[in-house]
Amino acid sequence: MASLEKPDIGTTTVRWRWPSVHPEGYKFAAIAAVITLVFFLFVAEWLGWIGVIITIWILAFFRDPIRTTPRDARxxxxxxxxxxxxxxxxxxxxxxxxxxxxxxxxxxxxxxxxxxxxxxxxxxxxxxxxxxxxxxxxxxxxxxxxxxxxxxxxxxxxxxxxxxxxxxxxxxxxxxxxxxxxxxxxxxxxxxxxxxxxxxxxxxxxxxxxxxxxxxxxxxxxxxxxxxxxxxxxxxxxxxxxxx
Missing domain, CATH: 2.70.70 (Glucose Permease (Domain IIA))
Known part of the structure; x- marks a missing residue:
C-alpha cells in the first residue's frame, strides 16, 4: 500500500534582519546629520548628541520592514x-x-x-x-x-x-x-x-x-x-x- 507523505513545512527557517530604510527618508536623515555635525563643530556638544538621536529616529521612522501577507482573496x-x-x-x-x-x-x-x-x-x-x-x-x-x-x-x-x-x-x-x-x-x-x-x-x-x-x-x-x-x-x- 502506498504511503501518504505529509507536507514538509519545517525545513525552512526565517531569521530576524534589520529593516531597510525607504529612500524617502534619506534626504531628511542627511539634513539632520549635517545639522548635527554643525552642532558638534561650532555650537555645543550636547546639542550634537541631541542631533544624533534625532537622526537615528528619522532613519527608524522611515524603516521599511519585509512583511508576509496571507494569500487568500477573501x-x-x-x-x-x-x-x-x-x-x-x-x-x-x-x-x-x-x-x-x-x-x-x-x-x-x-x-x-x-x-x-x-x-x-x-x-x-x-x-x-x-x-x-x-x-x-x-x-x-x-x-x-x-x-x-x-x-x-x-x-x-x-x-x-x-x-x-x-x-x-x-x-x-x-x-x-x-x-x-x-x-x-x-x-x-x-x-x-x-x-x-x-x-x-x-x-x-x-x-x-x-x-x-x-x-x-x-x-x-x-x-x-x-x-x-x-x-x-x-x-x-x-x-x-x-x-x-
Whole structure:
C-alpha cells in the first residue's frame, strides 16, 4: 500500500534582519546629520548628541520592514501599522462613491492610528487594480479625532479585485504629518500587501469594509500592515476581547 507523505513545512527557517530604510527618508536623515555635525563643530556638544538621536529616529521612522501577507482573496489585510482607535458604521467618503466605485450605504470603518514611532509605509488591503486616487488638501488636526476623516489633508484610494470586490481606504495626515506620498496611480496592478504610499510623521488610515463583513480586529488592538487580517469578506461575526 502506498504511503501518504505529509507536507514538509519545517525545513525552512526565517531569521530576524534589520529593516531597510525607504529612500524617502534619506534626504531628511542627511539634513539632520549635517545639522548635527554643525552642532558638534561650532555650537555645543550636547546639542550634537541631541542631533544624533534625532537622526537615528528619522532613519527608524522611515524603516521599511519585509512583511508576509496571507494569500487568500477573501482576506482584507491592514494597510497600516498602528492602533485600532475607532470602529464605526459610516457612509464611505463621497470621493469613493459613484459608478464603478462604492455605494453610499453605510459600512464598517476601521481606523488605524499611526504614532511617530510606527512604520509609516502603507500597503494595499487586497490584490487588484487601483481604480481611484483622490487627494484632498485640508487641515492638520489630531489624526485620532473622528472629524479628521472629513477635515484633514487626506488621500482616498480605491482598489478593485479581479472578482469585482472594491475596497476603499483613506490616508489621513495628522498634526505632525505634512505630506502624503503616493507610490501608485490609477490603473496600476498591485498585490495584497504591496506598498502604496507613506505619510510623513504621524497619521491615520481608514479602511471601509464591504457590506456583510465584520471587523476581525478589536478596539485597542495593534495591527501590522500587510499581515493583520482586518476582516474576511462575507464573514459577519463580531468578535470580543479584553485589554490585559
Amino acid at each position: 482576506m482584507i489585510v491592514a494597510p497600516a501599522d498602528g492602533l485600532v482607535t475607532m470602529i464605526a458604521t459610516v457612509a464611505p467618503p463621497r470621493e469613493l462613491i459613484g459608478e464603478g466605485a462604492l455605494t453610499a450605504d453605510p459600512v464598517m470603518r476601521v481606523s488605524i492610528f499611526m504614532s511617530v514611532f510606527d512604520v509609516h509605509i502603507n500597503r494595499s488591503p487586497i490584490a487588484g487594480s487601483i481604480s481611484r486616487v483622490v487627494y484632498i488638501s485640508g487641515k492638520f488636526l489630531s489624526a485620532d479625532l473622528d472629524k479628521a476623516s472629513e477635515e484633514n489633508e487626506r488621500q482616498h484610494i480605491l482598489v478593485e479585485g479581479k472578482d469585482g470586490l472594491k475596497i476603499g481606504f483613506t490616508q489621513i495626515a495628522g498634526m505632525v504629518a505634512r505630506r502624503i506620498v503616493p507610490f501608485v496611480k490609477p490603473g496600476d496592478i498591485i498585490a495584497a500587501g504591496q506598498r502604496v504610499g507613506l505619510i510623513r510623521f504621524g497619521s491615520r488610515v481608514d479602511v471601509y469594509l464591504p457590506a456583510g463583513t465584520s471587523p476581525s480586529v478589536l478596539l485597542g488592538q495593534r495591527t501590522i500592515a500587510g499581515e493583520t487580517v482586518l476582516g474576511v469578506v462575507g464573514r459577519d461575526e463580531r468578535i470580543e476581547g479584553i485589554a490585559q
